[in-house]
Amino acid sequence: GQSLEQPSEVTAVEGAIVQINCTYQTSGFYGLSWYQQHDGGAPTFLSYNALDGLEETGRFSSFLSRSDSYGYLLLQELQMKDSASYFCAVRDRASGAGSYQLTFGKGTKLSVIP
């Protein structure tokens, strides 16, 4: 089966940079996604990595190392509105070649303080 590990909580200062790590164990691997969820809200898609390296989207970047079964989400120039939970998610061969469901980690609650 699949398992994903990410820290449960992270606190960072407004304007700073924070990195949220995710390690995974799967029987096969296609890619790593990241989602953001504000309290009481729905998850929203942030980024996806299928290949090793860094993907940048504005203030957010996501990194993947397939050989290390590891990825991270990097948030720069933190703003108060970035306070939310962040989930990593994987699709792997255990899900079935014809299916597209993701397995989500338990989430990291990010608190941005002034």
Place this chain on the structure above:
Amino acid sequence: NAGVTQTPKFRILKIGQSMTLQCAQDMNHNYMYWYRQDPGMGLKLIYYSVGAGITDKGEVPNGYNVSRSTTEDFPLRLELAAPSQTSVYFCASSSEDRYYGYTFGSGTRLTVV
């Protein structure tokens, strides 16, 4: 463009009652999913569908049923509600070429008492 619409937003059920959570999407996505989210536990897949008439079980299907008669609609049925089904339920959809980028509905907060 409404995206994924879930109804109701809140519901309180008594033990043993049944209900249907509605989910509709207007993006012509083939893939649809039902997840439940318990505090601190992330999202767990209940059922999913890869197209009209095709459904399959996820990680936690017991106590639930689904149907997919059209591309747009994917209702989730709870039979004989139990306190363990108290949770927030999210419906999501994705396209085949962007399967990793789910669009989620706003959720249904269900309490079973």
